[in-house]
Amino acid sequence: MLNRTIEVFIEKTEDGTYWGTSQNFEGIITTFGESLEELKTNFEEAFADHMELAKETNEDYANDYDNITFQYEMDISSFFELVPELKISYIAKKANMNESLVRQYKNGITAASQDQAKKIQQAVHELGRELLSVKF
Structure with a gap:
């Protein structure tokens, strides 16, 4: 089991919505939120859901992401x-x-x-x- 950091790139759209997209992960996870905190919560829930599905379908990488942290970045x-x-x-x-x-x-x-x-x-x-x- 490795400690991994998932990079999440954040953008704020003209309507004030925040979007977050994974940067260094097999596949793509993207979600949004009305605030930065909501985006972070939504992203971490989407990541957990994705990993649960990956484990259920026996994806090779599924067990490599048990100890993770999220690093949020923006331009x-x-x-x-x-x-x-x-x-x-x-x-x-x-x-x-x-x-x-x-x-x-x-x-x-x-x-x-x-x-x-x-x-x-x-x-x-x-x-x-x-x-x-x-x-x-």
């Missing part, structure tokens, strides 16, 4: 749609990047390189840590 544009309260200018400054370029990533005009995406991710995580440290 930069979807992230900024998820959290519209974030100011592009603040994240760009924190990431030491050009605001106009980050705005292009947000609007899907230009795709960020892996290095640029990591800078944005680090800036967002740093902001998250700062917010978590606040006490009232």
Whole structure:
């Protein structure tokens, strides 16, 4: 029995629905939710249903996925749609990047390189840590 991580790519559509699709798994699992939490719940239930069926039909891979975790990922544009309260200018400054370029990533005009995406991710995580440290 192996520990496995299932990557789930998340997109947010124009109507506000979240879609999740497996990325590194035999077959494809995809589902949706009205919120990010609902999507995660729905995806994990769909995965469990798929694995139950795979075991019933004696699929070769069925027993390789008993100890799994899910890693949810999204593109930069979807992230900024998820959290519209974030100011592009603040994240760009924190990431030491050009605001106009980050705005292009947000609007899907230009795709960020892996290095640029990591800078944005680090800036967002740093902001998250700062917010978590606040006490009232």
